[in-house]
Amino acid sequence: MDNVTIKDIAKALNLSTSTVSRALRGSYEINAETKRLVMEYAERLNYRPNPIALSLKENRSRAIGVIVPQIANYFFSQAINGIEAIAYNRGYHVIIFQTHESYEREVVNMQQAVSRRVDGLLISLSSETSDVTHLKELQDQGMPVVLFDRVSSELNATQVVADxxxxxxxxxxxxxxxxxxxxxxxxxxxxxxxxxxxxxxxxxxxxxxxxxxxxxxxxxxxxxxxxxxxxxxxxxxxxxxxxxxxxxxxxxxxxxxxxxxxxxxxxxxxxxxxxxxxxxxxxxxxxxxxxxxxxAQEIGQVAVERLIELIERKQKAAPPSVIKIPTxxxxxxxxxxxxx
Amino acid sequence: MDNVTIKDIAKALNLSTSTVSRALRGSYEINAETKRLVMEYAERLNYRPNPIALSLKENRSRAIGVIVPQIANYFFSQAINGIEAIAYNRGYHVIIFQTHESYEREVVNMQQAVSRRVDGLLISLSSETSDVTHLKELQDQGMPVVLFDRVSSELNATQVVADxxxxxxxxxxxxxxxxxxxxxxxxxxxxxxxxxxxxxxxxxxxxxxxxxxxxxxxxxxxxxxxxxxxxxxxxxxxxxxxxxxxxxxxxxxxxxxxxxxxxxxxxxxxxxxxxxxxxxxxxxxxxxxxxxxxxAQEIGQVAVERLIELIERKQKAAPPSVIKIPTxxxxxxxxxxxxx
DNA sequence: AGCGCTATCGGCAACGTTCCCGATAACGTT
DNA sequence: AACGTTATCGGGAACGTTGCCGATAGCGCT
CATH class of the missing domain: 3.40.50.2300 (Response regulator)
Known part of the structure; x- marks a missing residue:
């Protein structure tokens, strides 16, 4: 497997993991020569930082969850297209969940996304969903949430819909x-x-x-x-x-x-x-x-942009609003x- | 946030983390009464094991990557539908990547998926892709790979296609x-x-x-x-x-x-x-x-089933083969x- | 009394990474 | 000569979890 870690580099170069870590992110307090050595060795071994370890440390996953009723649907597949494209450019990955129009499934998917520690959630409600307390609780826990298309006026969250x-x-x-x-x-x-x-x-x-x-x-x-x-x-x-x-x-x-x-x-x-x-x-x-x-694509794009904004400057982001995209x-x- | 950890439970109940861990997975060597206490407390605090920590420890992510040219396409959206449904039932999550028919993007997506530590990869080649050495290297590194629809005969991997x-x-x-x-x-x-x-x-x-x-x-x-x-x-x-x-x-x-x-x-x-x-x-x-x-849906289902088989009994899985689904x-x- | 056994639990290391705190030596300053 | 500074690096803890190895107490048996 592709298991080069910072420790391997440290051992091979007779350095400490701290030094290697700092060298890799170009810290000023590392000798230029040492940096070069580390960088070159890392390059040669095709070192890639382990995002899971990073996630554990920083308590963020750089992943956003997308919960939709159905992927195989003209509207949603185009929306996801827009979502993925933007997310990709901003360094986020997209994890897909389908509710199949089931309320129960929506709740389960939501919990799974939370326990996966996604950084934010994009949701289009299932047709069975009349009660949104599960989403309210989610918000209360501080999870950034943006709704699109199938939204609910009972929720004080950013919502992106067609006009x-x-x-x-x-x-x-x-x-x-x-x-x-x-x-x-x-x-x-x-x-x-x-x-x-x-x-x-x-x-x-x-x-x-x-x-x-x-x-x-x-x-x-x-x-x-x-x-x-x-x-x-x-x-x-x-x-x-x-x-x-x-x-x-x-x-x-x-x-x-x-x-x-x-x-x-x-x-x-x-x-x-x-x-x-x-x-x-x-x-x-x-x-x-x-x-x-x-x-559809624009709705997806706007929604994910708002979500990322919410994720990255949590406190001082734009207040919840309903964004209408013209038809x-x-x-x-x-x-x-x-x-x- | 939803940050109940095993440590919190241990501290509150005056137990060690080991005991809590074992109690939660019902180990036989924990007193029934202690188990009950831990279980109830965990339930009450809505404890959810942190999958990121698990991933770090077990070196697996319970996520599979899906690389397709385009989501907004009748065939692929239906295939992903099948993939997500099966993966969900088997406890895997689906991370989506689009190549937009670009070879470069395909390579980048592949690397991203690897560095994300997905447990396996489902790929449908971009139309630009004539060279598949990047996939060969991936296989050599031991990553389970299954191709579907847009496959390549130059690759010794399981492939699922229509007839x-x-x-x-x-x-x-x-x-x-x-x-x-x-x-x-x-x-x-x-x-x-x-x-x-x-x-x-x-x-x-x-x-x-x-x-x-x-x-x-x-x-x-x-x-x-x-x-x-x-x-x-x-x-x-x-x-x-x-x-x-x-x-x-x-x-x-x-x-x-x-x-x-x-x-x-x-x-x-x-x-x-x-x-x-x-x-x-x-x-x-x-x-x-x-x-x-x-x-399309069946192709996605069969492909992900084969992939999970490959992931879960890595060595002793069915040898690479081409599976043709009737049209x-x-x-x-x-x-x-x-x-x- | 001394032994081993079982039941029940805790300590510690490890996964890969970063960051805080030191440590060391070579300097320059008073 | 004693001190502070700077440049450069290492040690260790922490993120949440599990698993190995012990530790302890109570028990029955010889």
Missing amino acids: NFKGAFEATEHLIWSGRRRIAHLTIPPFLSITQERLAGYRAALEKHGIPYDENLIRYGTFGPDEVGPMVDELLAQNPRPDAFFTASDRLAAGCLGALQKRNLRIPEDIALIGFTNMTVAELLSPPMSTVVQP TLVARDSTRTIVG | NFKGAFEATEHLIWSGRRRIAHLTIPPFLSITQERLAGYRAALEKHGIPYDENLIRYGTFGPDEVGPMVDELLAQNPRPDAFFTASDRLAAGCLGALQKRNLRIPEDIALIGFTNMTVAELLSPPMSTVVQP TLVARDSTRTIVG
Whole structure:
């Protein structure tokens, strides 16, 4: 193995470990000649300081934990991409945890991250998580925490999210402008802050255009398997039938498209469809799907930057705040205006 | 912070650290009553053993490094999903590294992982990597290594891949059966083993059906930005024009579809299209795209299982081997037979 | 009484590193 | 000549944990 330690160098050069240590970090109180000797020998043996020993001594690990519901998800994989890139440049490593949308798993992951002594934690809440006391306790213990995307307003922590209100407002208004009036909203569990914000944006757009808000047009998903079909059926059974679907996630958008196709409904003629999503292939879908694009990578980057700031100047860092990253509406064929 | 140590418990209970340590792991040589006392006190203070101290002592970190070109990629995000799930159950954590298809970055990442003292390494080669001596040295140092997907035949290590030959063979034969004879192949850099295997499968299918192999129909991508368009143009400029495209990756498949649509070519009437891909939305594309599905998650799972086996019974583990996971061909509209 | 045994516990070293405190010798200063 | 300074280095503790080697007391046996 690659087990060159400072002791090996000290023994070989007939020096003390202290001297070797100081020589390696270029201390002024070491003779230049000695330094050279140590440096060269270390170089030759390919010496690498043991970060585990360092961690034990300095009580920090130079690792940050990232807890997400699912890696295999357009949004999260892009966010992690951004996180890893920044963390890498700042000398931090990224340890990944998946909750699989389970509250229990989230708590366990959190504890594991703590006992791993990560320097900070980046979390996107599981859809089951309605109670955030485990995160409050974490904060009370002094662990730097930044939430992203799936955040909670009950927590006094830095949070990085897309501008969900504005995105939803624009999506809804876009549907209204394109002639739709009975707009259904398929969304994710209601206690998530992003759900509430999007719903608020949706309602605000309806209100602005004098369209009454109808609770029956709202459906909350639970990230269960094959749940989209039944939700779509319920909505389609209503009278009058909705003429547009606005969905709140990648999964729902794709699921909806598939479900509508299977039921032989034409998009956008029978029903218009727009979703919050990060699918790079949205343009290639049948039909090309209008989307509200969340800058997933940027959200990840901003979140990890804030976290590192929190880690490195713990006391005198910026106070907790909610950072909103603007979304972009991309209109495609799935929300085309139907004449007649 | 959460800094309860074994010493704190020892001091509070007026015991030695050794006794506390043994009590906590239920050693037989500790009085039942003492054990109870220690256990209860530890529970009450929420004691968690410090894994860093453990790592230092046992010279292992219970962490595995995963080096991939890109996280935000259908295949890799699903593979990591499988990896994390298994690793979690076996008590290992997953540290992620991205090479961004850069050889240099791959080497640096590898060194970082080593100096982090990961217990083992899971690697999928960058497209720039033609030389694998850095991995050979790694193996010589005794580091357990398993390659997946982007592997190299020059390395005597366990490798987990999709059955690329068979998948490519079936895809090509499928195109031939559907009436195509001039089948272009867009693929990834030629020194990657998966490229060679897929090319071999493609050639074997052509040969079986008496179709001559034409080098001009092969195009090698480099993962550069916007490279698909020019490649497609070159292929389309040929006389006679290809009547089918067979692509070797997610990126190429989606890029190809977009490029062909932009050039107003009808799929499958003018050109058939099938790709190796893990896009879950392939069915929803326009047209629904035929694919050779690689079981990405399973590849990740098998790879990490082999790696952990290698880690835990280092000497007496299964010898290096190449494990092929079967692919599945899903025929959709993009390769429909055109009559007339 | 002397012996060995068991049950129960403590001391110490070690993992690799850094840092605080000394130690030593060669100087220059008074 | 006695002292302070400077340059250069070593010793040892500490981070949290485990494991080896003892240490002690109580017990039964000869």
